[in-house]
Amino acid sequence: MTIFQAAGALLSLIVVFGMLNQRFLKLPETIGITTVGLLTSIVLFVFSYGNHAYVALAQETVRRIDFADVVFHGLLSFLLFASALHVDLGKMRAVKLPVFLLSTVGVLISTAAVGVGFHLITLSLGHPVGWLWSLVFGALISPTDPIAVMSVLKNAGAEESLKGKIAGESLFNDGTGVVAFIAFLGLASGATEFSPSNIAITLAREVGGALVGGLLLGFGAHRMLRVLEGPALQVMVTLAVATAGYSVCELLHVSGPLAMVVAGLIVGNQGTTRELSLASKEQIFGFWNLLDELLNLVLFGLIGLEVIALSFRVDMIWVGIAAVPVVLASRALSVAIPLLALRNLHRTSPHSIKIMTWGGLRGGISVALALSLPEFHGREMLIGVTYLVVLFSLLVQATTLGKVIRHLTPCAPPPGTLATIEHEERSAAS
Template identity: 45%
Template structure:
């Protein structure tokens, strides 16, 4: 395991250096694109009869067990680090649209994508049963802001757009994971989810996760307020993430939601009332670095996953209409909150939020965790292609879109509610 970690970390560092020195793409997108090209080159060598590099590299990637690595390890750190730097006061200003997008939006997206993809895949000659199409709808619905945030800031995106994208993505990951788990259980058992039973299970997982995160965050805040030693307080935050996420799984509550809530509590309440300025500086630097390193690792692994997928280029013909479907559904879901709070959405918000709703590593990880079978192969491949399109195409063009559709002299949008 140590050898594998050394290989992946070294490769990530080299790709990050190469991107910074020669390619000059945004960091996370750059390392993923280079890793993807590296995967294609290795497969090309295998096609020429040089199969050893492909066999060795494929063994490394398979040993990583990406879905377990992300869902049971990296995700807790990424969500906590993301929430730690979110200002709750800003989040409250746009609570209505963020709440709708992260909950009702995920549910509506899951249903629309599930039913539409069931019909579309059948028309395309790659039929998948409706229960598994609904599973696909759940895993492809959560958004990932990592690749797009730096670009948005560089393009001068207004605060309300940035806060909505970050706030939605922090919460919809947890909501989508809970929904995915429920739908996979129903698809495997062959039983339909009774409405009230599904609502109860969802409330237990999501609501329990939020409550657990609140208790966890305030508990660590209490411990931090009793000391003034940044090494100890950083260690407490690490213990909270690892121990808290593990305990959440044993309590059968949502670990992702718990980490988001705990991160918001520590990053706002404890930040103000339990830390000295020195501790704040060290804690902030530590978690920013953790966030950047893990995201670089995550995007490199996404690029390398091409080596172990049961891939067929014919899946491109299936993925293209699904990409169009996904964007249409995203636009529809974003339009709902915009119509409800029309006066609080500036010009161009719907287009930016639609195009900025990137899909990332969590979608690939959830697809990899599906039980083996023909449906999994189809959905895994189209998920991977959708994520690649989303990160590369949408990620690299969102800045230009912001500059084109957002008025340069626009002020801050008014708070909702």
């Protein structure tokens, strides 16, 4: 099967999944497509019981799609750039200190807490995973997924300041999470020795280099958008930033995802808000809004299908179920400590910690990191548990986040109404 044929089959499946979701489940598109993909995988296993040839064929077909490569070298740059492009930088500045602490200190707290908790539960269930590999799991599962978070927050009904914290944290915490993942992976695999200086250098290169690279890409695109005429060529400039810019960052060993976030914030708040015609603005934002929605459907469809290629054992399922409360408790701890430390400097609503804990969604990035793990005893366990935690996050947390927000803040009207807009404006003004 050629790449073109595989892409055609994948897109056709996603269309079918979308139709089934709209007809029967009526869930938000991204979550619904993941659910239908998961149900399709389960149905395939059930109806192919006793005839493993069909399962083997389906597994081989899905395995031909390198999920980690598709995410990190295909979808991620576009999705992060698109998400950042639509973020209001002025509102983000109002929560910059909480966002900074949550996306750095918070991720490290969660990594340590998940690592300890995961090691203990695997030990107690008779399937021990070593301390270092448990910390690797903590690092890959701790960053919240900006793609999942941004798609759900659109209709969650949260107040504006809380939205800013959740969205901002999810956009920026990938850099910290990936650096922690690389550091602990090197220690666990024996490729590197523990050294605080090495970790500090890696963090400075990945994060510092990404900030500089993102600024150069963003302001460079801003200058080109001012000079060039014609919406088509201007859209091409933004595409070049998300493709060539991301590739250059990877060649320089700096965080491409973080660079895309910085570049998207600058272009969205500088390059396309001044000196451009209304037609150009509509073309640029319209194009990226549509591309964002299309690629989200592809990513969540892949998440639903990927279960076909995984080998779930009973012990793995029990460990995954036990890992869910560990991840949630660690998330609560990683949110509570930074926010409580800032309580005298930054106003926080009474239920922020609860909402941010439940709104800390995991998605394709965690799955991609897990699938990129090298071969070792326990690799399948870590991949399977990661997938189960991600499924819980998408199918339970994401679908109930709006209800949780409305339950904890009953004065907030349902999302999508005029009252919601007025409520958010009053919250932002206060």
